[in-house]
Amino acid sequence: MNFEQIETPALILDKNILCHNINKMQRHLNNFQIKFRVHGKTAKCMEIIKLINTQGITVSNLHEAEYYFSHGIKDILYAVGIAPGKFDHVFDLIRRGADLSVIVDNTAAAEMLSEKSNQKNIPILVYIEIDCDQRRGGIDPEDPEFISLGLMINQNKNLKLQGVLTHAGKSYQAKSIQEIKLIAKQERDCAVNAAKILRNQGLNCPQISIGSTPTVLFNQNFQGISEVRAGVYIFNDLTMLNLGVCTPDEMALSVLGSVIGHQVNRNQIITDTGWMSLSSDRGIVHPEIPLNFGLVTDIDGNIYSDLIVSSVNQEHGIISSKNSVKIDFNNFPMGKLIRIFPNHACATAARFRRYYLWEDKKEITGFWEKI
């Protein structure tokens, strides 16, 4: 099968690059005594997870938890703050055999979880989410509530304190590899310090889980850390490229699209790759990076360095010249296939139900279904 036989837009996964990215992470982690728990929200696909030497899985919602559990993965970390409306579903997964752990960052949520676990008489594994960079959720380990939360979890017979967890979301806004390394150090230090605070209270804190693709790949000191998590490294994307985390030939995921129109007077090409396929994610917004919705290449992956996806509608993508250079429309006849590498691989992959597998840059060898 070749690209011409696929109805566009379609998700193309370069299997060689995927395996390269997986191996690169594995080689890096082999330098350290550390467990790895891949984030399943990026792939949403068991075939990909099978390629990874992972300690269980991380998920971002219970739909993913159900999916991976149905494919035999028991050790599941649900790494988004839990709401009471999801307790029944969580305990049902545990009752059915999942070793599901959840995260909390406040005593109110922990108390409600405790009440439910007592009511059901089902023990549940709990991590305390630590805020290491003020980017999203988590509790500051210096906050007095942190210790009371640890003590409260420890005192409840059904809440099993697993440890602490953090995610250095700030790493996605770093301006240099040097800054990523600093953020990685901060992530590691913050989590280790949080565990120390708990241990100083006599609490058991066996697990310290940290991670983001940039900080895991550039950290050289995981001392004291038991587990790292990362997701987008399997594919990479323009965000990772612009951060310096990957090279252009380490981007595994692209959207195959077709030229459906020429707007010669406006120097624009119209494609069938709108936000239904690329997503509306704008990636990193830096003054030096032109705002766009994807990197345009030919089907072989040769970059059209002057072209950008300047806007996206539901099904239309509009491709313009970055530097107002006149586009040679003869190079883009009607129906010409192009590939677009997205700003955010997680957001783009989430728009599709299957990956078409491209191998050795030669042919499509099959597809993998995803959720």
Place this chain on the structure above:
Amino acid sequence: MNFEQIETPALILDKNILCHNINKMQRHLNNFQIKFRVHGKTAKCMEIIKLINTQGITVSNLHEAEYYFSHGIKDILYAVGIAPGKFDHVFDLIRRGADLSVIVDNTAAAEMLSEKSNQKNIPILVYIEIDCDQRRGGIDPEDPEFISLGLMINQNKNLKLQGVLTHAGKSYQAKSIQEIKLIAKQERDCAVNAAKILRNQGLNCPQISIGSTPTVLFNQNFQGISEVRAGVYIFNDLTMLNLGVCTPDEMALSVLGSVIGHQVNRNQIITDTGWMSLSSDRGIVHPEIPLNFGLVTDIDGNIYSDLIVSSVNQEHGIISSKNSVKIDFNNFPMGKLIRIFPNHACATAARFRRYYLWEDKKEITGFWEKI
């Protein structure tokens, strides 16, 4: 069933408002002798289309065409420029009984379509897409290629020239109702003029199809127009609200979410409504409209006028104060349900597989599956 029994995030469709919006459009159109062809890309749901007095359907991709055709709708307009890679699928739909019409805006695409229709010996209905506002696709009716395109379609035995079609995408950037009315006039005039140019060449041009939610709702002169199209009016959203096209109580679609965290020091609430549910669509970016990803209300729809969804991650939504007013976190306990009205109802609806139906602002009476 009530909101508490639904796992968040979930799509809530206020059925009364939906019906109000559908009736409002119908009442408006009753003033004119005109056909209406709803755009099925917004609802992606047959149950909703059944409520509408529509002349066939408009679709934005062949997946929608398949879906609506499988539910008995034969008269389908595929209103995105056609690429050769989709010809086989298009002709297969026609062979199976669909009265599918396609659009072209250039002779190259029309020639390829003609070749395929001759090869299959299957006639196909063709509209010429007109560019009325330089927003996306279509051909300028003053462009000499327009006439040659019309003549070329007319000369081919299997291409059946249906007429001209345009979409005033510019209306989504209008600054006032007065401007929408001007754009509506321009849309109508442009399409009528295009048809006149074809007819002056002795060509048959039975259909003149125009539309966008803003221009259809505010146009009072459809003279010469045979058909109008609109989609998002069924739900409305913040884009329509900011344009002045709807009032707050005419927004039918919202995302039910849960509070999953407090960041008191940063004056932020964390919810489970990230871009997986709301989408990353930023809506209208005007200096006077604060950048955000949704309007926050309680479950009854009372607006928290100071709160905005200031950022979205995959599963996390971050709610902040618009004016840096201190949030009273006691009003947003862990697990509290809120509703968020999205920037773009089409983009948000596309993230879900079902609508939960809310009736009389009392209870959830069921759900409708969607694609």
